[in-house]
Each structure stands twice: as C-alpha cells, then as structure tokens.
Amino acid sequence: MEYLLVTFALLVASFIFIFSSYFRRKISNLSLPPTVFPTLPVIGHLHLLKKPLYRTLTTISAKHGQILLIRFGSRRVLLVSSPTAAEECFTKNDVIFANRPRFLAGKILGDNYTSIGWAPYGDHWRNLRRISSIEIFSPHRLNEFHDIRADEGRLLIRKLISECSSPVNFKSVLQEMTLNVLMRMISGKRYFGGDMKEEGKQFQEIIKEAVLLSDTSNLGDHMPLMRWFGMKELERKMIILQKKRDAFLQGLIEQHRTVDGIEPKNKKKNTMIEVLLQLQKTDPDYYTDEVIRSFVLNLLSAGTDTSGTTMEWALSLLLNHPHVIKKAQKEIDSHLGKSRLVDESDMSSLPYIRCIVNETLRMYPPLPLLVPHESSDDCVVGGYHIPRGTMLLVNQWGMHHDPDLWNDPERFQPERFESLESTKDGFRFMPFGSGRRSCPGEGLALRMVGLTLGLLIQCFDWERISEEMVDMREGPGLTMPKVQPLVAKCRPRPITHNLIALNM
Ligand code: HEM
DSSP states (O other), X not given: OHHHHHHHHHHHHHHHHHHHHHHHHHHHHSOOOOOOSOOBTTTBTGGGOOSSHHHHHHHHHHHHOSEEEEEETTEXXXXXXXXXXXXXXXTTTTTXXXXXXXXXXXXXXXXXXXXXXXXXXXXXXXXXXXXXXXXXXSHHHHHHTHXXXXXXXXXXXXXXXXXXXXXXXXXXXXXXXXXXXXXXXXXXXXOSSSTTHHHHHHHHHHHHHHHHHTOTTOGGGTOGGGGGTTHHHHHHHHHHHHHHHHHHHHHHHHHHHOBTTBOOSSOOOOSHHHHHHHHHHHOTTTSOHHHHHHHHHHHHHHHHXXXXXXXXXXXXHHHHOHHHHHHHHHHHHHHHTTSOOOOGGGGGGOHHHHHHHHHHHHHSOSSBTBSOEEOSXXXXXXXXXXXXXXXXXXXXXXXXXXXXXXXXXXXXXXXXXXXXXXXXXXXXXXXXXXXXXXXXXXXXXHHHHHHHHHHHHHHEEEEOSSSSOOOOOBOSSTTOOBSSOOEEEEEEOTTHHHHHHHHO
C-alpha cells in the first residue's frame, strides 16, 4: 500500500513538473513587450525619467504603447497604462505580482522587508494583512472607532470657527486632524489641539521624511553600482530616521505595556498597540517589539499623507468650482435639515459628496503609480512574455487622465460619477489599487475623507484668498502633494452656530 502511494505521489510530481516546464517554455516562446529605443547601457531608460514620473511615463506610453518593457538601470520594468492590461495583472496574475521590489527604503525603514507594505508575498505578509483586517479595518472595528472620527470632525469645526477671521493653512489643519484620528485609533493619544503638539510635530516630521526617503526613483535602487557612491548619504539619513522613529514608537509601546510600572489588569484591549501587545503575550517570538513598531509606523505613513492630501486637493477643487459647493450644501441641507451635523452614516444618502471624493481621487490620486509590484514567476500580460523578477508600475494617473477613457478628463466634474458606469469598470479607476495588495485602509480613508468634507461643506462658506484661482500644480513627492499648501478663507454659515449648539 505504502509502495503504491509513493509511486502515485511520484507520478503526480512528475506530471506537475512536465506540465509546468511545458507551460514555461510556451510562455518564453512569446515575445517580450515593446520597449523604447534606445536602451542605454548601464542606465537603461533612466535618462528619460523627468519628474513628475507619472506625467513622463504617460507621455512615453502615449507614444510607444500601453504595455511597455523599459529599464530603470539594471531593473526590468513593466509599465502598464491600460485598464485591460491592469486587469490581467491584478486578476489572473495577481499572485505572481503580489511581491514588492527590494529597495533600500524597504531594507532600512521597512525593517528588512518585514513591514506590511514592504514584505514579500508569503506567510508573514498574509499574517499582517489578516491582523489588520480583523483588528483595525473590519467594519466592526471601524464602527468601534466611529466616535473618535466624529469627535475629531467636531473639534475641527470648532477650531476653524475660532481661527477663521484670517486665512487658514488647510494643509497643516487637515494633516493634523488625520494624524489625530489614526493616532487615537492606534495608541489612544491625541497629539494636536492639546498639550502634546510638540511631540506630534516631531512625529509628523518623522512620517514626512519616511515618505520622502521611500521615493521609487532613488537611483541606487536600480543601479547597484550607485550604492557604493550616491547611496551612502541616503542610507545614512535612513538609518538616523530609523533610530529616531524607533525611539518614539518604543516609547508608545512602553506606555501601553505598563501603567506606573504595573501592567493594567482586566483592561479592555482597545487600541491597536494594546491588541498587538496582547498577541505578543501569546507568541513573543513572532510579535516582537520590532514587528509592532514597523507595523504601526507603516499604517501611519501609508494613511496620513494620502488621506490628508486627498482632502486638501478636494477643497482646492471646490474653491475653484463654487457651484459644486452650493450643490453639495443643498444636498446636505435637504437631507439633514438644520439641526444635525453630518455623520458617517449619512454618506449613503449623500451621493454627491461621494462623487466629489471620487472625482478628486480620479484627478489627483495620492499614489499615481500605485506602489511598485514585482513578479515572482514568468507570466503573460497582453500576450507578451513577462519574465520573473520584473517590476510592475501601473500608471493609474495616466489612465485617470486618458481622453479615450474619460470625457474631457482635465475637467472637474463630480457628476461623471453619478452614473454607475464610471465606478463599475474598476480597472480604469482604482485609486486604492486592486487585488491582494490593494489598500487595506480604503474603508477607513473613505469614511474619514467623506465625513470631513461633508462637515466642512455643511458648516462653512468658502472663499479664495484672492481673485486668482487656487494653484493646482503638483509638487514633488511620493503622494502627489500640492506645490503650494492650500490657504483659504472660510466663514461659518448662518445655520452653523445652531448646529454647533445642538451637537457639541
Ligand atoms: C485616500 C487615502 C488612501 C489612498 C488613495 C490609498 C491608496 C493606496 C494604494 C494605491 C496602495 C498600493 C496598492 C498596490 O500596491 O497596488 C496602498 C497600499 C497601502 N495602504 Fe493605502 N491609501 C489610502 C489610505 C490608507 C489608510 C488610511 C491606511 C491605513 C491607516 C492605508 C494603509 C495602506 C497599507 C498598509 C498599504 C500597503 C498594503 C500592502 O502592501 O499589502 N492606506 N494604499
């Protein structure tokens, strides 16, 4: 019997081996995608890559094709700019493209590729995603944290009422609010608006620098030779940042581990750090302090800039299109009357607010090239052979601005999302990515952004600081910040004082 089983297992293994080699040979007989001529020795196509990268890559794709194989130094890059090709990458090839390329930032700031955003596809990454989807992003947990978001929304309105006699810098106001929401969910702490502002500013700087240093276009990541020259300085900066941030986060962990030196007993584990420390007790070798630190940091750096910047772009667009504000105010007033502030639960009855958010994400997606992926095996995209180890860049900015996919794409027109057609085709509009590696924070981000915009529109009338339109140019940086932070004037609406009196 045993002999039969072994023979059967050997037969199955040989069959799988023969079949996969046959399949591999078939794939490798296909041709590679077209490239851009010429590919220069050593640098490949790096000389073509002016910043902002997503705009340059859009021009390259328009000229040479929507599926291209280019080279960043020694690295092969599959550049995809069509919804059908993106769909192939994130459906039938999703597992193959679920890896991340290994950049210096992932080694140092991603703690040797162990943080959720940098980890290769495998058991560790799956486990982090599982914990995050149960402990933070599940609808149940998001509902538990509802009060934090509602509270921060109300505090924001109050702050603006007291400061709106002069123009307000909305970049910092919105970034601070986002960080407060995430920090309260993660550690129960509120950094801005209380006496911890200095600590908050320090941490905000850490996140800002981490995002800056993680840029995809660091040369040394694509040209190994550069590591020995230009990368030393970058590496030094990353190591200094890593130490600063570890000290900060370790402090947070210690505060939760003990209270006056004594572990809190029977305390309900509520914040993210408390949940992770609880897991550490059951499996200390796996849930080390290092894993907890890098997990928390990754959530904060992935969530703060992206959400804050989206709100800032949305407000800027609204200031340049006052009729959209009026239409949204009308929708809110007729749904809520004059006695209740907007709540997250109203969003399904306020479709125009959702259209504004979608249209903002279409025009200014905070991660215009998503986050780079890497193939772990040979595969086929668009009928071309894509060798294992190829970095994938999906130019969603290019797709969001493609006149063949969107009518008059440079025009801000939230109404385009009123018809189901626009959101149905997920691969021409995917600000949160798609497939296994898509954004786990999408639900949280949409709640935060929708609620904040809803409140700002409901409670204030808006004005630009001059006759000139708000500057809509994009600045340098991973999350597509505005070149000029948004400064604007707002005035409480006649109904606002009543709303505040009834709801605060
Ligand atoms: C408007 C806000 C946001 C946008 C547009 C956004 C978009 C994205 C995109 C495009 C990706 C990469 C998908 C890919 O690799 O193809 C991503 C990844 C990620 N996002 Fe978000 N995000 C937002 C907010 C958030 C928030 C609030 C959090 C958490 C608090 C978060 C956590 C993450 C994490 C951890 C990853 C890495 C996932 C992985 O590699 O498995 N994001 N996000």
